[in-house]
Amino acid sequence: MAPLALVTLLALLAPGCVTKEMAARRIVKAPNQQYTPDQPEKLTEFWNYFKDGKNSPFVYLKVEVGPPKATLAMVELPPADYHVKFISGIRTNWEGKKFLTMKYRPETNGNFKPLKEPATIVILHGYMMFKETMAPWASELAQAGYRVVLVDLRGHGQSTGDTVSYGKYETKDLMRMLDYLKAMKLCDEKVGVLGLSYGATVALHWAAADPRVQAVVAIAPYNNPEDAAQRLAKEVKIPISTNALRGAMAIAGQRLGLKWSNWSGVAAMRKLKEPVLLIGGGHDRICLPADIEALKKAAPAGTKVIMIPDVNHFVLGFLLHLLADPVKDWFHQQLEPGADAQAVVTHS
Numbered sequence: 012m013a014p015l016a017l018v019t020l021l022a023l024l025a026p027g028c029v030t031k032e033m034a035a036r037r038i039v040k041a042p043n044q045q046y047t048p049d050q051p052e053k054l055t056e057f058w059n060y061f062k063d064g065k066n067s068p069f070v071y072l073k074v075e076v077g078p079p080k081a082t083l084a085m086v087e088l089p090p091a092d093y094h095v096k097f098i099s100g101i102r103t104n105w106e107g108k109k110f111l112t113m114k115y116r117p118e119t120n121g122n123f124k125p126l127k128e129p130a131t132i133v134i135l136h137g138y139m140m141f142k143e144t145m146a147p148w149a150s151e152l153a154q155a156g157y158r159v160v161l162v163d164l165r166g167h168g169q170s171t172g173d174t175v176s177y178g179k180y181e182t183k184d185l186m187r188m189l190d191y192l193k194a195m196k197l198c199d200e201k202v203g204v205l206g207l208s209y210g211a212t213v214a215l216h217w218a219a220a221d222p223r224v225q226a227v228v229a230i231a232p233y234n235n236p237e238d239a240a241q242r243l244a245k246e247v248k249i250p251i252s253t254n255a256l257r258g259a260m261a262i263a264g265q266r267l268g269l270k271w272s273n274w275s276g277v278a279a280m281r282k283l284k285e286p287v288l289l290i291g292g293g294h295d296r297i298c299l300p301a302d303i304e305a306l307k308k309a310a311p312a313g314t315k316v317i318m319i320p321d322v323n324h325f326v327l328g329f330l331l332h333l334l335a336d337p338v339k340d341w342f343h344q345q346l347e348p349g350a351d352a353q354a355v356v357t358h359s
């Protein structure tokens with residue numbers, strides 16, 4: 012999902028003139044108080060495959076965070092061979108248009124191997140998404156030997172919170188969440204994070220503020236939130252003027268007590284100590300290739316970039332057939348001492 016799909020929320024406003032004040036209220040208000048997305052069928056099938064059974068591997072958790080006060084909903088998936096497989100692909104229809112395909116099937120020939128040194132991967136969804144939509148990555152990483160924690164960011168999914176802040180509150184929320192997981196012995200010593208879109212930029216800020224996070228994979232992270240909002244408005248043809256949206260973002264920033272530039276991807280990169288795996292799409296018009304380049308220039312030494320040509324923002328994060336192996340290799344290198352060095356493929 013686009014990093015600032017908040018613009019999509021503007022389309023829910025009554026027809027007519029959208030004022031800056033109206034738009035600003037939508038920008039800071041929790042998405043789950045404005046919009047209830049449907050779960051994709053294949054993801055629902057995967058989730059129900061386990062959660063309704065007596066031997067469900069999912070561990071459901073909640074933790075209080077804030078201020079502002081909120082409750083984060085989480086699901087933990089222990090490392091194991093679950094005999095399931097998500098299969099992604101890109102197809103072309105009769106009009107020549109490409110589209111994402113995602114299949115789910117039982118997999119009986121697993122080759123699960125426990126890690127020598129257990130590690131935990133936290134997965135962060137995009138804006139207006141929820142933890143269950145990241146099921147393909149949860150399945151892939153848990154079956155690669157990692158303990159996986161999926162979290163609904165504040166104001167999303169089953170988490171509470173009236174306001175979202177695009178990193179300011181969320182960074183502290185995630186630090187508190189990790190405190191809780193550590194205290195309850197539900198987290199390993201080594202911790203990594205995989206974030207998509209909005210969740211990718213939040214992941215960068217969390218890792219910059221919390222030295223316990225030792226590995227980051229950022230898929231389609233935007234740089235400047237204001238630029239991303241303008242790009243998305245143009246991409247999905249939301250009827251709001253550039254000046255009105257710019258003014259709404261300014262009002263929203265004032266209400267959140269932040270400068271948008273302080274919550275850019277580059278601002279986070281400049282504070283990071285550990286390298287990052289950045290993943291971008293050649294046809295992404297929200298997180299431009301130029302954004303990925305700017306993040307790379309500001310990043311710590313050792314940061315790698317994967318660019319997938321001919322792919323837009325909305326499908327990039329689910330191309331497991333292209334991304335699963337390099338993502339697992341990256342976590343393998345960063346979180347497992349003495350791991351065999353395997354080159355993370357860099358696409359042009």
